[in-house]
Each structure stands twice: as structure tokens, then as C-alpha cells.
Amino acid sequence: MNDLPVSLYFMPEWWDRHFHGRTPRPARPSQPALEAMYLARLRFLYEQFGRWGIGEERPTRGPGQISTVIRYGFDLVPALLGTQLDLADAWGFYPRLRSLAALHSVKPVDIRGHPEGEWILREKERLERLYGRCSHCIDLGSVTNNAFRMIGEELYAELLHDPAAVESLFGTILATMSALYDFLVDHFGGMNPVPISNCNVGLMSPALYERRVLPFDARQSQFAEHRGGAPRAAVHHCDVPVDRFLPAYAKLPGLASIQAAISSDIRAAKAVAGGCAFSALVSPGYLCGDLAVFERVLRDAFAAGADDLALWNVDSQTDAEALRRAFDLIEAVACEAGRRARFTAMPLCWEEIEWAHARCAVGESSP
Numbered sequence: 001m002n003d004l005p006v007s008l009y010f011m012p013e014w015w016d017r018h019f020h021g022r023t024p025r026p027a028r029p030s031q032p033a034l035e036a037m038y039l040a041r042l043r044f045l046y047e048q049f050g051r052w053g054i055g056e057e058r059p060t061r062g063p064g065q066i067s068t069v070i071r072y073g074f075d076l077v078p079a080l081l082g083t084q085l086d087l088a089d090a091w092g093f094y095p096r097l098r099s100l101a102a103l104h105s106v107k108p109v110d111i112r113g114h115p116e117g118e119w120i121l122r123e124k125e126r127l128e129r130l131y132g133r134c135s136h137c138i139d140l141g142s143v144t145n146n147a148f149r150m151i152g153e154e155l156y157a158e159l160l161h162d163p164a165a166v167e168s169l170f171g172t173i174l175a176t177m178s179a180l181y182d183f184l185v186d187h188f189g190g191m192n193p194v195p196i197s198n199c200n201v202g203l204m205s206p207a208l209y210e211r212r213v214l215p216f217d218a219r220q221s222q223f224a225e226h227r228g229g230a231p232r233a234a235v236h237h238c239d240v241p242v243d244r245f246l247p248a249y250a251k252l253p254g255l256a257s258i259q260a261a262i263s264s265d266i267r268a269a270k271a272v273a274g275g276c277a278f279s280a281l282v283s284p285g286y287l288c289g290d291l292a293v294f295e296r297v298l299r300d301a302f303a304a305g306a307d308d309l310a311l312w313n314v315d316s317q318t319d320a321e322a323l324r325r326a327f328d329l330i331e332a333v334a335c336e337a338g339r340r341a342r343f344t345a346m347p348l349c350w351e352e353i354e355w356a357h358a359r360c361a362v363g364e365s366s367p
């Protein structure tokens with residue numbers, strides 16, 4: 001039986017509603033408080049979902065999600081390029097958007113030797129001292145993801161009205177991402193295939209994407225090639241169907257995997273490149289809706305060859321009982337298809353790692 005990886009990520013609101021009612025969040029952010037919360041959540045996950053191999057019966061201190069370097073959520077590249085990030089009384093960072101015109105003189109930033117690069121290396125050493133090993137959750141993004149966090153939806157209008165100015169901004173973003181890629185591979189290894197996070201391209205037409213954006217995504221897929229590898233790309237298309245973009249993605253050099261909504265034409269997606277994997281994003285609506293619908297969708301996905309399931313937006317409406325029913329269903333349908341479901345779940349939200357370290361204040365440096 002082939003394994004079917006099933007990964008889960010709970011939103012901060014899920015933890016508030018289903019865990020922190022009994023165990024309040026730490027009163028003051030600190031590493032020991034984060035660590036205690038991390039271990040308690042591992043145990044809670046085991047109590048709720050241990051039958052599916054999730055959580056730990058006796059969690060102990062050691063490397064794991066807690067020893068992850070992350071900086072500014074998924075907004076490190078916009079921050080390097082001068083975007084001011086605010087915090088509000090909600091999870092996440094909020095970029096102060098600027099106009100495209102205000103960015104015409106912004107130059108690429110090389111994180112190597114930059115204070116932010118030095119911060120990341122100090123954080124890596126700190127976590128390695130504490131837990132023995134560490135990894136990172138620093139997202140390169142893509143030209144469109146990063147541009148969207150710098151100028152907002154003006155991006156789409158300007159791609160039509162002033163494509164030369166947008167392409168100049170894309171070039172600056174691409175050069176900044178390229179240096180960041182080299183920095184991350186030098187210090188943490190891995191990252192081949194090169195991740196390309198296209199959460200926002202679904203808001204433009206495939207023709208516009210192919211004409212104005214694809215050439216930059218193609219250059220991003222070549223980052224590994226500069227280091228002696230072949231071009232390889234792992235495209236995250238977010239939780240929307242990818243079908244209309246497949247003819248464009250077929251032109252990406254070395255397309256290794258596509259991640260998109262489970263409702264996509266998975267067979268067609270896997271056919272765009274030899275050996276292309278498909279990671280199926282499952283929106284929470286499937287988990288607490290009519291399970292007969294979810295069952296049909298799962299059956300079609302496995303028949304079409306979905307390589308894994310990603311349940312990455314488990315929201316507060318989806319309670320533990322609904323999840324248990326969904327896990328039983330996933331397990332049964334996978335088994336029918338000759339697959340063994342292997343569940344994993346993250347005990348922390350990425351924002352919580354930064355917030356709990358009390359170093360999330362923008363521009364604040366490490367003590």
C-alpha cells in the first residue's frame with residue numbers, strides 16, 4: 001500500500017475555541033511559555049486524534065515545529081524592500097501598501113550581510129542551542145505574491161495599464177528572492193524544487209499571467225540551476241482550481257509539483273509534466289459539510305492520482321468530532337484506493353512562533 005500523507009494546520013482561532021477555553025494562552029510571551037503551550041498542544045492532539053497517529057502521548061522537549069526560524073510571516077521579501085508591516089489585534093502582519101509609482105526607484109536587496117539576514121542566523125543559533133536542530137519557514141513567495149503585499153490590488157490594474165513599471169518591480173522582487181534563496185540553501189539546505197507561491201494569480205486571466213508573469217516564475221524555477229541543479233519548481237496555486245492555468249504552467253521549466261484545490265482536474269494537472277505530483281488542498285467546508293459530497297470528491301481525487309491531502313485552513317467551526325468523522329472517511333476511501341493515510345498536524349501557528357518570541361515588533365532587533 002502506498003502512503004497517502006495528510007497534513008493538518010489549525011488556524012489560531014481554532015486553538016482559541018477548542019483548546020484555550022480550558023488552558024488559557026500564556027499571559028506573557030516568552031520562550032518557556034511557548035514551549036509549555038507547544039508540549040500541551042501535542043498532548044491535546046494525541047488525546048483528540050491519537051487514533052490517527054496525531055500528537056504525542058508523552059511530549060518531550062526537542063527539535064520539532066517549535067524550533068523553526070520565521071520572520072515577518074510570509075512577508076520577508078516585501079519587508080526587505082521597505083514595506084512597513086503593522087500588527088493589529090488579530091493574527092498576522094498587515095502591510096502598509098504603497099503605490100506602484102512610489103516604488104520606481106526601489107532596488108533589489110541582498111539579505112546576505114543585511115541586518116535581517118544576521119537576525120535569521122542568530123535565531124538559528126539560538127534555536128539550535130535550545131533544541132539541537134532547527135529548520136525555517138521563510139517563504140520566497142513569487143513576484144505576484146510579493147508585489148500584491150506591496151501595492152495591493154493595484155497590481156492587477158497596473159499589469160494592464162503600465163506593464164513596464166510592474167515588470168520593473170517584478171525584476172527587483174525576483175533579484176531579492178534569488179539572493180534569499182541562496183542564503184537559505186547555504187544555511188539550511190534543501191529547497192529543490194524551488195517553491196513558487198502563487199496565491200493571487202487566480203485573480204488575473206490565464207492569458208495575462210502567461211504574458212506578464214510566467215517569464216518571471218520561469219526564472220524563479222531556475223534558482224536551483226544556478227547552483228548546479230536542473231530547473232525544478234513546486235507551484236502552490238492556493239485553494240482554487242488550477243485548470244485554466246495548466247496550459248501556462250506546462251511551460252514552466254522543470255515543473256515538479258502543483259498544489260491546488262482538490263476540486264481541480266487532477267488528472268490534467270498531473271499530465272502537464274512527466275512525473276508531476278499533485279497536492280490536493282482541502283477547504284474546511286468539506287470537513288463539516290455533507291460527508292457524502294466529501295466522499296465523492298476524495299474518491300475522484302484518488303482515482304486521478306492525488307499524491308497527498310493538505311488540510312491547511314482548519315477553522316474554528318470545524319470541531320474535533322467533525323474532524324474525527326472526516327479522518328475516518330479519508331482513511332476508508334484511501335484504503336479502498338490502495339493507500340494508507342498518514343496523518344500529521346502542526347501544534348503551533350506560524351504567527352504564534354513570532355508573537356510568542358516577543359520579537360515580532362517590526363524593526364525590533366533580537367535582544
Ligand SMILES: [Zn+2]
Pocket residue numbers: 197198199236237238239
Ligand atoms: Zn496560498
